[in-house]
Amino acid sequence: MCAINGFNFNSQELILKMNKITSHRGPEGTGIFCAGGVSLGHNRLSIIDLDVRSAQPMKSGDNNLVIVFNGEIYNYKSLKAELKGYAFKTESDTEVILAAYKKWGSDCVKKLNGIFALAILDIKNQEIFLARDHVGIKPLYYFNLDKKFIFSSEIKGILEHNLPRVLNQEAFNHYFRLLYVPEPLTMFKNIYKLPPASYAIYKNGELKITKYWQPEINKYSDKTKKEIAEELREKVLNSVTAQLISDRPLGIYLSGGIDSNVVLDCVSKVRNNIDTFSVGFELEEVEQKGKFNKDFELAGLTAKNYKTNHHEVLLSAEEVPELLEEAVWQMDEPISNPTALAMLKLAKFAKEKACVVLGGDGGDELFGGYERYRLSFIADIYQKLPLFLRNRLNFSEKFKKLNTLPGLDRFALFMFQKDKILERIINKKFLSLEITRDFFSKKYFSDNFGDSTERLMNTDRSSWLVDFSLMLSDKMSMRAALEARVPLLDRELVEFSLSIPLKYKVNLFNTKIILKEAFKGIIPNFLFNQPKRGWFSPGAKWLRRPEMQKMAESILSPEYYKETAALFNWEEINDIAINHKNGKKYNLNVIWAILTFQIWAKKYDIKI
Numbered sequence: 150m151c152a153i154n155g156f157n158f159n160s161q162e163l164i165l166k167m168n169k170i171t172s173h174r175g176p177e178g179t180g181i182f183c184a185g186g187v188s189l190g191h192n193r194l195s196i197i198d199l200d201v202r203s204a205q206p207m208k209s210g211d212n213n214l215v216i217v218f219n220g221e222i223y224n225y226k227s228l229k230a231e232l233k234g235y236a237f238k239t240e241s242d243t244e245v246i247l248a249a250y251k252k253w254g255s256d257c258v259k260k261l262n263g264i265f266a267l268a269i270l271d272i273k274n275q276e277i278f279l280a281r282d283h284v285g286i287k288p289l290y291y292f293n294l295d296k297k298f299i300f301s302s303e304i305k306g307i308l309e310h311n312l313p314r315v316l317n318q319e320a321f322n323h324y325f326r327l328l329y330v331p332e333p334l335t336m337f338k339n340i341y342k343l344p345p346a347s348y349a350i351y352k353n354g355e356l357k358i359t360k361y362w363q364p365e366i367n368k369y370s371d372k373t374k375k376e377i378a379e380e381l382r383e384k385v386l387n388s389v390t391a392q393l394i395s396d397r398p399l400g401i402y403l404s405g406g407i408d409s410n411v412v413l414d415c416v417s418k419v420r421n422n423i424d425t426f427s428v429g430f431e432l433e434e435v436e437q438k439g440k441f442n443k444d445f446e447l448a449g450l451t452a453k454n455y456k457t458n459h460h461e462v463l464l465s466a467e468e469v470p471e472l473l474e475e476a477v478w479q480m481d482e483p484i485s486n487p488t489a490l491a492m493l494k495l496a497k498f499a500k501e502k503a504c505v506v507l508g509g510d511g512g513d514e515l516f517g518g519y520e521r522y523r524l525s526f527i528a529d530i531y532q533k534l535p536l537f538l539r540n541r542l543n544f545s546e547k548f549k550k551l552n553t554l555p556g557l558d559r560f561a562l563f564m565f566q567k568d569k570i571l572e573r574i575i576n577k578k579f580l581s582l583e584i585t586r587d588f589f590s591k592k593y594f595s596d597n598f599g600d601s602t603e604r605l606m607n608t609d610r611s612s613w614l615v616d617f618s619l620m621l622s623d624k625m626s627m628r629a630a631l632e633a634r635v636p637l638l639d640r641e642l643v644e645f646s647l648s649i650p651l652k653y654k655v656n657l658f659n660t661k662i663i664l665k666e667a668f669k670g671i672i673p674n675f676l677f678n679q680p681k682r683g684w685f686s687p688g689a690k691w692l693r694r695p696e697m698q699k700m701a702e703s704i705l706s707p708e709y710y711k712e713t714a715a716l717f718n719w720e721e722i723n724d725i726a727i728n729h730k731n732g733k734k735y736n737l738n739v740i741w742a743i744l745t746f747q748i749w750a751k752k753y754d755i756k757i
Contacts (some may be wrong), residue, residue, distance in 0.1 A: 150709045151175040153217040154190035156299040167306040174627045182206040191217040203241035213273045215570040220265030223391040277351035283640045285345025285615035304481035326585040328485040329617040336482040369650045382667040384672040389415035397504035400424035405447025408509025409671045425457040428495040431465040436577035462498040470700045477748040485742040487688030492625035500629040511638035514610040515565030515646035515653030520662040525602040526655045557594045573721040689737040710751040
């Protein structure tokens with residue numbers, strides 16, 4: 150992996166500053182290009198073709214194009230065969246992108262299969278071309294105001310231009326509703342994310358963004374379950390095999406879940422001497438170990454089954470305050486999830502033995518793994534019952550939730566923080582209860598998508614997966630200069646997953662049906678009998694420990710950072726924190742969200 154930086158004027162000093170602050174993403178080399186009114190910068194983490202001739206910024210053979218690129222193109226060798234007229238000087242995938250752009254222009258991105266964020270300066274046409282991969286695995290940010298155009302792999306690179314650091318109040322409301330900021334917004338006013346599957350062209354002071362890929366929906370396969378399972382197994386194996394390409398040491402992030410074990414099984418078919426890595430939590434109470442470390446323990450069992458070189462690391466509560474500060478800085482903008490600390494610890498640990506890791510990200514969103522999908526499926530059936538029968542069953546809160554209408558209301562039920570808690574913690578001058586509903590209504594719920602549970606999965610894949618899950622994975626892994634690959638999110642696999650009928654993903658009693666069917670009898674049987682736990686940390690317990698209590702008391706106060714004092718109702722927040730500390734009411738989500746926001750605002754010197 151790497152970092153890319155650039156802007157639309159010449160300044161060697163500024164591009165070097167951008168490279169320096171993003172150097173953790175590519176500590177093995179740095180390069181710049183300053184000419185023709187454009188500056189480009191690159192930090193290199195060498196994975197494919199370690200030759201110095203593959204360093205970036207890289208020029209095309211005729212010197213008309215200059216590229217900076219972050220990512221890997223897994224089909225670059227087959228693309229290279231299509232580009233025989235180009236005089237290649239390296240064995241890198243970077244040069245293949247240059248040749249593809251020269252031949253196909255902006256359409257070249259439609260041919261790429263990989264993870265990427267890239268920029269190409271077209272000197273002849275005096276334009277800058279930006280692109281982000283199909284699923285949104287690699288981040289790319291930009292600033293475009295007053296004829297100044299700046300882009301970077303991380304927001305902190307853009308901020309080296311001494312821009313005003315003003316809070317985006319719409320994003321602020323989204324964050325506390327969702328625990329992340331959805332694209333194209335960021336928490337910074339006037340700084341944006343380039344959306345996934347999009348390219349942008351900056352020319353003559355104007356930026357035009359184009360969506361280049363939209364997978365087909367509502368067109369389902371008529372093959373049998375067995376046929377689909379066999380095809381899925383083959384496609385997963387092909388994707389994993391393609392993503393094993395590396396000239397540096399490679400390993401696997403291993404949990405006790407189906408997804409990462411599917412990846413491990415596929416790797417074991419083509420490689421021996423596999424390194425696997427898992428993270429768990431140091432816990433004092435014996436009964437809590439089964440709750441928080443069950444997946445960690447299962448990973449150890451499957452590693453033994455496959456005879457991998459298994460490496461385990463534990464996160465202690467004493468490490469939490471320091472790791473929290475570091476993780477929030479690396480996020481660029483708040484993403485509220487205590488497991489980010491475990492991700493950061495694991496990345497640093499894995500980097501000691503590997504430069505590339507494969508993970509199981511995306512399996513739940515593509516193949517129906519989350520419990521909320523099963524509950525949505527049940528709700529659709531429940532709402533078809535006669536009204537008199539439903540009224541008799543509405544004796545519990547659980548059954549009342551089954552009355553939630555499909556679409557935005559149901560998405561909000563599972564994914565939104567509730568009005569009551571937001572009204573308690575946020576000053577009403579800064580609170581907009583409808584803004585996130587309006588945002589998601591227009592962006593994801595304004596058309597006739599089809600099945601309501603499929604829509605829920607598609608919204609997760611387009612928003613939560615990209616701006617919460619994958620963003621955290623990228624930021625925490627790249628803090629340690631570790632490249633994280635996600636073979637289950639291969640472009641062709643995503644397209645194939647959307648052709649699988651819902652009945653082969655979830656039903657009344659099961660989730661992720663087709664992926665389990667595809668690997669039944671192949672991965673260890675004990676994995677199929679496990680309940681869906683999700684991956685969560687003992688964050689609630691951390692907040693009750695002395696080291697975190699002291700830190701939280703400081704941060705959860707108007708004195709911590711004067712600029713944010715007016716945003717919150719501090720008496721209410723104090724009451725919530727005390728009730729959590731005393732075990733009267735579980736309040737991890739809201740407390741962690743405020744802690745993350747406050748640390749971020751102070752570190753980045755945010756103005757309201």
